Amino acid sequence: NAGVTQTPKFQVLKTGQSMTLQCAQDMNHEYMSWYRQDPGMGLRLIHYSVGAGITDQGEVPNGYNVSRSTTEDFPLRLLSAAPSQTSVYFCASSSTRLLTGELFFGEGSRLTVL
C-alpha cells in the first residue's frame, strides 16, 4: 500500500525561486492537508482541502498556494521561496473531513532555502 506519497524528499532552493511539493494519496480520502514542522514549534497547518475543488487556509498560509483538481493530488506551491520557509513539510490525509479518524502522514519533504 502506497498511502500518502510526497516528492521530492529533499530540495535546496535559492531565495526567490519557485517550486511545487507534490502529494498523492491512493486511499480515496476526501480530506488532505499540508503541515510544516520546525524545531520547538510542532506542526503548523498551512492549507487544507475537504474535497476536489475546495481548499482553505490554515494557521500559516502566507507564501504558499494550493489547489485540489483531483481527489488524489494536493500540491503545495512556493511562488517565491524565502529562508523562513526552510522546514520539513508533511502532507496528510483523512477519510473524513471531521477528522474523527486517523490522519495519515507522508514521510516528509525537507526544504532548505538559501
Place this chain on the structure above:
Amino acid sequence: AQSVTQLDSQVPVFEEAPVELRCNYSSSVSVYLFWYVQYPNQGLQLLLKYLSGSTLVKGINGFEAEFNKSQTSFHLRKPSVHISDTAEYFCAVSNSGGSNYKLTFGKGTLLTVNP
C-alpha cells in the same frame, strides 16, 4: 480557536519506568483529542484518540490516555516504557462540530528512554 499546550518539551526516563506526558487544551466547543508519535525521520502515526464515551482510552504499544473535561487535559501514560518508545509525541485537538476542519498540534514532547 483551539489550542494545545504540551507542558514538557523533553522527558527522560529509564527503561521499565512509568511515564506521563502532559497535554492541556483550550477550546470554546466540544473537542476530539489525539496523541500521535513520530519516530526519527518519519511521519506521524496515531497512538490513540478520544471522540466520546469512556474517558480512558487505550492505544497501541501499551499507551493510554485519560480525558478530563474539568481540567481540559488529555495526559498520555504508559506503565513501563521500552527503549523503542524513544520518539517525539504530539497531542492534537479538533473541534467536534461545525465547519472547523482543522487539527491543531502541540509543540511536542521528546521522550528519551535510557537503559
